Amino acid sequence: MATSLMARQEPGDTPLSPPQFEGEDVLFNWASGGDLQVAPTPNGPWTPVRAPQDRVSSVRIPALREGNRFFRIIDHGVPGEPQPIVGGDPRAPFRIARSFLRKGESTTGNAFMEVELVAGQGAPAEFHLLLDGDVVHLRDDGQAGDRVAADGIHTGAIFLEPTEFSEANVFLEELVKDFRVFGTFAGRAAVDAGRPGLFDVAAFERGELIAVHPSPVAPVVPGVPVGPASGGSKPILEANPVPLPIGVTNTIPPTNPTNVVDLIDRAIFWPKSLMVTDLSVVEDPMRTFDPCTGRGTRLGPWTFGRLMIDMCNGPVTGIDPGDFTRRWLRSWQTDQVIQFDTVTNRNPEILSQVIRDWEMASGGADKPLDLAIAPFRLLAIVNRVDLRGNPGYGGGVSDDACDPSCVGGEARFVFGLIADAFKRGTNNGTGGGYPGNPGDPVPAGECDPAQFTVIFEYCVPKRSCAEIKDWGMQWFALSRIPFGPAYNDAMQKITDQFATAGADPSRRPNLSALSQLRVNELLEEPWDMREWRLFATDSDAGWLRQVTAKQTPDFDHNATPIIAEYCAMNAADILAEQHVVPLNWRTPGKPYVPFIGGNAPMPTPGFFWDGPVPVGSTIPGEVRHRFSLNTCNGCHAGETGTPFTHVFPRRTGEMAKLSDFLTGANMPKLDPADGTTPRFFADLKRREDDLLRLIIEPCFFQLFHEPVRFQH
Helix, strand or coil: CCCCCCCCCCCCCCCECCCEEECCEEEEEECCCCEEEEECCCCCCCEEEECCCCCCEEEEECCCCCCCCEEEEEECCEECCCEECCCCCCCCCCCEEEEEEEEEEECCEEEEEEEEECCCCCCCCEEEEEECCEEEEEECCCCCCCCCCCCCEEEEEECCCCHHHHHHHHHHHHHHCCCCCEEEEECCEEEEEECECCCCHHHHHCCCCEEEECCCCCECCCCCCEEECCCCCCEEECCCCCCCCCCCCCCCCCCCHHHHHHHHHCCCCHHHHCEECCHHHHCCCCCCEECCCCEECCCCCCCHHHHHHHHHCHHHHCCCHHHHHHHHHHHHHCCEEECCEEECCCHHHHHHHHHHHHHHHCCCCCCCCCHHHCCEEEEEEEEEHHHCCCHHHCCCCECCCCCCECCCCEEEEEEEEECCCCCCCCCCCCCCCCCCCCCCCCCCCCCCEEEEEEEEEEECCCCCHHHHHHHHHHHHHHHHCCCCHHHHHHHHHHHHHHHCCCCCCCCCCCCCCEEEEEEEECCCCCEEEEEEEEECCHHHECCEEEECCCCCECHHHCCCHHHHHHHHHCHHHHHCCCCCCCCEEECCCCCEEECECCCCCECCCCCCCCCCCCCCCCCCHHHHHHHHHCCHHHHCCCCCCCCCCCECCCCCCCCCCECHHHHCCCCCEECCCCCCCEECECHHHHHHHHHHHHHHCCHHHHHHCCCCCCCC
8 A cells, every 4th residue: 555654673673764755855754874875766776875884874965866766875884775765556546436637826737636536545645656756746635736635635736738649539539430439347347338438638638537437438328427517616527337336245337248249359469469379470480480390490589498598587596597597397297395385296296297307308408408498389469458557656676475566567478289299200310300491380289288377477678658558559550660670570579579698687686577386287187277486585586486476365265265254354455456466365253364375276176265155155156256366277268258368279270260269159158156147258359458548648647557457
């Protein structure tokens, strides 16, 4: 929650006061003789500011103007915990019910934002947000543009360029020809659709209140008033997208199938800007390699082997990339105890299906693992800017074990294991199983895809609003380029920004932008999902370590009272899809028990999460659905009608097929618990809407961005 920051005291007992903003300067006060340091990221690089002589120290510097966002105190040689200069959590900003913009001159802007927060958040009378280096001071004290003290409406001055609205309208009107509707989504389900609205520039110039949150680019619902209430000074706004109720409820606003079908049937640009599976990309001979056919470039920039080498970053970590990859694979060979949950080994299967043949093709089990012939085929390159955090809170990357955060969103490579990649023909000593003529057609039944997908999920190293908007525009610009060499050149310029060695110097020791590595596999029954992250501490520093399956409880908890209890106590957050499944859970009056799982098994295609039997009797339907949908195994199974993978493994020369959940095909899906409630999904259309709003809206809109907590 974005409250005033009071830093945690370190062993050296270094009390800190919250930073104070004085124009473009920041005033720091701390009660020790320690040294103040500032940095652009929580991981440095750190710049010393002052070595004070007094026990009570104070310094005023233009920290934000110089690009610094974090500070710490070095007390008696012990570094204190890094703190954001603008306090708050970019993953959990204040939830804003509505916001309006009005024209008005002040020393710090030419317009005022009026922000009404969702009740019950414990908001202070004043708080700050960061708008690309400028501090926006939001206050509810009747001063500096705030019209009424303590009325629940915070007001802040900003500099606004009205041409940003005009340019956005032009961009939007050009889109409307094909994008006649934008979706209204309750979480990930499409519940309605309508024509996109425009910014009313003339009304702003006349001094009227202009609704800016929810976004005017959201669908306009006929008959719904938007704007100031007639005869009054307090604005009203029908919440749109659909307001999420506080407390337990069993219903959501009814869907409008006709409008939702309009959304599902509209024109698309996601095949070039969001989920890229075209063969001209995933089989680009300059950038990819297939060890079965020998087609492509070994260790090209989009190959599994190159990504592993760059993630390992041997020159920096001192780790051999082959050893790095082999150790990751061998984690399947022994039971892994993760958060008190034992994840059972699949030793015979990982040996027979992956490790043994790869080692033999590399020259033997005692030889370095040859990453140039990695038995994985590229399936897709994916843009997940919809997973971005809120840049207004000054934060960087979160390493929270349950809730990792990427302010710039994510980008991904999806690979599929090639079954028997090294068994076609006779290994001729070239390190591959093909018979020596790269490009030869593959006979039917050879080199088929295995049920084993690997997803490299990168935390995009973009942190300011301007950087994130530009990042979104780079992806959108791909939609205007025909598939071919020019497209692939442009795509590589994008992927190099997150996938190459040293892409994020703030993330030590690997300097890799990787957020997590996930695998969805059927080495044996049941299907399973596992996750790894790079570690910076202890004996795993620089290596991949298996971690918990985010937002997914231990499988043994399904259909037990603890799921019903968790859902009842967190119903409001679940409905808003802002809940975080914790490491441990405590029933009142009882000890904590491990809650989150070390993996996410999927025993059947219809699997879903619920409380005790009978099905659906203990958790209200909408709460149950959204909780289950946000788990790994619920999303990849019963809740979305998906047979375990959203991007299906493919043969050479065939494009990867995508799930109905992504494309909107074959809708509706029926709720797996009651068998009757229709669910309309079109997640790639939702991501399209999100990307368009990001690049259309002026930067201050990102101050209202409420990050989603989706993991998939």
